[in-house]
Amino acid sequence: MTSQEWKFTTKDIAEKPDLFLSGHRACAGCGPATVLRLIMKATRGPTIVTEATGCMEVVSSIYPYTSWGVPWLHTAFETSASNASGIEAALKIMKKKGRIGQEHVDVIAFAGDGGTYDIGIQALSGAVERGHDFLFVLYDNEAYMNTGIQRSGGTPHGAATTTSPAGKVIPGKLEYKKPIADIMVAHNMPYVATASPYYWKDLLTKVRKGLEVEGPAFLHVFAPCPRGWRSDPAKSIEYSKLAVETCVFPVWESVQGQGRFRHMFKPQNKKLLEEVQRITDERWQRILTKSGMTQKS
Amino acid sequence: MQIVTKQKTMALAGDQAVAYAVKQSDVDVVAAYPITPQTIIVEKFSEYVANGEVETEFVCVESEHSAMAASLAASATGARAFTATASAGLALMHEMLFVTSGCRAPVVMAVANRALSAPLNIHGDHSDSMAQRDSGWIQMYAENAQEAYDSIIQAFRIAENSNVLLPVMVGLDGFTLSHTLENVETLLDEDVKAFIGTRKFSNVLTHEGKSVPFKLDPTNPMTMGPIALQNYYFEFKRQQEEAMKNALEVIEQINGEYSKMSGRSYGNGLVETYYLEDAEIAAICLGSTAGTMKTVVDALRQEGIKAGLLRLRTFRPLPFEAIRSALSNVKALAVMDKSMSFGGNGGPVFQEVRSLLYDTDNHPNIVNYIYGLGGRDTSPTELRSIYEELQNILQAKHVEKPIQYLGLRE
Numbered sequence: 166m167t168s169q170e171w172k173f174t175t176k177d178i179a180e181k182p183d184l185f186l187s188g189h190r191a192c193a194g195c196g197p198a199t200v201l202r203l204i205m206k207a208t209r210g211p212t213i214v215t216e217a218t219g220c221m222e223v224v225s226s227i228y229p230y231t232s233w234g235v236p237w238l239h240t241a242f243e244t245s246a247s248n249a250s251g252i253e254a255a256l257k258i259m260k261k262k263g264r265i266g267q268e269h270v271d272v273i274a275f276a277g278d279g280g281t282y283d284i285g286i287q288a289l290s291g292a293v294e295r296g297h298d299f300l301f302v303l304y305d306n307e308a309y310m311n312t313g314i315q316r317s318g319g320t321p322h323g324a325a326t327t328t329s330p331a332g333k334v335i336p337g338k339l340e341y342k343k344p345i346a347d348i349m350v351a352h353n354m355p356y357v358a359t360a361s362p363y364y365w366k367d368l369l370t371k372v373r374k375g376l377e378v379e380g381p382a383f384l385h386v387f388a389p390c391p392r393g394w395r396s397d398p399a400k401s402i403e404y405s406k407l408a409v410e411t412c413v414f415p416v417w418e419s420v421q422g423q424g425r426f427r428h429m430f431k432p433q434n435k436k437l438l439e440e441v442q443r444i445t446d447e448r449w450q451r452i453l454t455k456s457g458m459t460q461k462s
Numbered sequence: 463m464q465i466v467t468k469q470k471t472m473a474l475a476g477d478q479a480v481a482y483a484v485k486q487s488d489v490d491v492v493a494a495y496p497i498t499p500q501t502i503i504v505e506k507f508s509e510y511v512a513n514g515e516v517e518t519e520f521v522c523v524e525s526e527h528s529a530m531a532a533s534l535a536a537s538a539t540g541a542r543a544f545t546a547t548a549s550a551g552l553a554l555m556h557e558m559l560f561v562t563s564g565c566r567a568p569v570v571m572a573v574a575n576r577a578l579s580a581p582l583n584i585h586g587d588h589s590d591s592m593a594q595r596d597s598g599w600i601q602m603y604a605e606n607a608q609e610a611y612d613s614i615i616q617a618f619r620i621a622e623n624s625n626v627l628l629p630v631m632v633g634l635d636g637f638t639l640s641h642t643l644e645n646v647e648t649l650l651d652e653d654v655k656a657f658i659g660t661r662k663f664s665n666v667l668t669h670e671g672k673s674v675p676f677k678l679d680p681t682n683p684m685t686m687g688p689i690a691l692q693n694y695y696f697e698f699k700r701q702q703e704e705a706m707k708n709a710l711e712v713i714e715q716i717n718g719e720y721s722k723m724s725g726r727s728y729g730n731g732l733v734e735t736y737y738l739e740d741a742e743i744a745a746i747c748l749g750s751t752a753g754t755m756k757t758v759v760d761a762l763r764q765e766g767i768k769a770g771l772l773r774l775r776t777f778r779p780l781p782f783e784a785i786r787s788a789l790s791n792v793k794a795l796a797v798m799d800k801s802m803s804f805g806g807n808g809g810p811v812f813q814e815v816r817s818l819l820y821d822t823d824n825h826p827n828i829v830n831y832i833y834g835l836g837g838r839d840t841s842p843t844e845l846r847s848i849y850e851e852l853q854n855i856l857q858a859k860h861v862e863k864p865i866q867y868l869g870l871r872e
Contacts, residue, residue, distance in 0.1 A: 235683050252538075267681075
């Protein structure tokens with residue numbers, strides 16, 4: 166069933182066996198653990214998961230135990246996208262040579278904000294540019310929580326972390342959260358979306374869509390961390406709702422590149438489109454003037 | 463030697479010979495990034511892919527770090543994976559080399575040995591792979607393009623052997639081998655295919671007691687690359703050491719099998735001896751230098767000097783017994799290092815060879831020669847001077863200056 170046909174109901178979710186199993190060592194109220202469990206509920210068949218070093222890798226794979234009901238590979242912090250590249254390439258050629266039994270195997274790469282915004286962005290950008298067919302899931306708890314709450318490129322402006330403490334002179338992180346999903350949209354990739362575990366049906370639908378598109382898909386999921394956020398573990402899901410409602414973490418999706426602008430091409434939005442064109446032209450003219458160049462006619 | 467199977471003579475540079483061996487080895491995934499002097503390997507292989515001459519998924523990655531991560535992941539998924547690099551590329555892979563051997567992924571890699579920056583230098587020495595000697599990879603060094611070709615084919619068998627399951631790097635000296643055209647005897651495709659076969663998988667026990675193949679397979683979900691703490695990590699590492707020990711026997715065995723098919727053998731696969739039986743003075747070296755050394759030894763023998771050479775083909779695992787036994791009659795020994803261990807007691811090969819001879823009775827007097835860094839040419843005259851110094855050491859029964867630099871302005 167495609168995402169259009171499959172109605173994600175509570176019954177569907179409850180009936181589908183977990184693939185991210187209980188017994189892992191995540192903290193009470195852990196947003197990422199809820200996110201992973203939900204995401205694995207939306208898989209559509211044989212799936213291989215690869216995961217960056219981080220909280221979820223550590224809590225789910227303490228040898229000799231595992232929380233994974235699917236084949237799972239961890240290699241390093243910055244490698245979830247490059248691992249996905251290798252897995253996808255292997256599956257493609259082995260299927261061609263008749264060396265695997267499955268008709269199709271989905272590949273999901275998980276990484277936290279550190280493994281996506283920062284150390285993993287090169288491998289992610291490369292894998293997306295090469296067009297590997299995989300879903301990359303960023304579970305964003307907005308800091309390096311596994312190592313003890315250090316700031317990342319995904320930590321919001323003003324947030325206190327152990328490497329951006331709210332001190333007497335510097336009031337927390339001075340820089341702004343990197344627009345990671347926009348960066349991925351700029352790759353002109355088939356599917357980019359943001360999601361929140363409070364809107365679980367939306368999250369699951371987006372996972373399914375990301376798996377269904379041919380080529381790379383990127384899903385940015387808001388994932389509260391009670392330890393790192395100094396927040397009440399009972400409120401993680403509530404925060405996931407508030408973040409969306411307050412536009413702190415808007416949920417949106419971009420299908421086949423610039424889907425976010427599709428509405429601008431409707432007749433009623435003609436003026437909006439003209440306005441964007443005018444602003445773009447004016448800005449370009451200013452750059453030319455500043456550089457001492459003139460527009461060639 | 464008797465040539466057992468039909469072969470085709472091709473004019474190939476070392477890099478081309480490697481690419482051709484990979485083409486014949488039924489490789490599923492090649493993930494690689496270009497770097498001098500390895501570039502020809504990826505260029506040539508890209509041609510094979512573009513012309514539909516191989517059934518291989520070529521992943522043109524954005525860095526060597528990703529090259530190794532993708533090769534490792536492809537291998538974990540059950541593919542036969544190959545990559546190639548050199549110098550800074552190998553250094554960038556450093557982290558992933560340990561992960562690959564730790565995950566017991568039988569990836570094969572060609573390393574066109576090149577100096578490390580700074581200052582930047584694109585020419586051949588062994589600084590790059592010597593810096594990775596403790597990464598858990600099997601390391602072999604080729605003497606010529608022919609051996610580079612033969613070693614790549616053998617490497618897949620060695621790496622994938624169920625008693626080994628370790629990645630293998632095959633070194634070929636940058637430019638001296640990588641870019642120099644030689645006549646290479648190549649096997650027919652079907653012979654290589656028959657020799658290598660398809661990848662076999664070792665079986666492992668699941669927690670339910672089921673025996674399943676060791677790979678990422680949706681039919682038998684397996685967690686690979688987990689976190690293992692104080693209570694298990696140590697045992698994982700000990701198993702890797704055991705696999706290295708097993709590799710000694712496997713390399714010998716595969717060298718023998720390959721020799722039966724091709725008529726070519728490289729000593730016992732671990733070390734190659736040259737006039738060592740009655741040698742009083744001898745040198746040890748790796749890679750292409752051995753070719754020049756052999757002509758020097760030939761000349762010395764003509765003069766009645768009992769000189770010999772030991773070429774270390776396999777550096778990891780280090781063949782202790784083979785080295786000890788080959789050197790049992792040698793009184794004065796020169797160990798040649800094409801890399802440095804800054805602040806250490808000589809170069810890496812010297813340190814190890816000297817250490818393994820400590821336990822032998824009547825061990826030789828040993829001198830270390832560091833040479834050829836950054837691709838500096840080493841002439842037969844310079845190499846001959848080593849044997850002349852060894853004759854002095856033989857007379858004096860004493861090494862005046864244990865660490866020496868060959869062909870250096872000081």
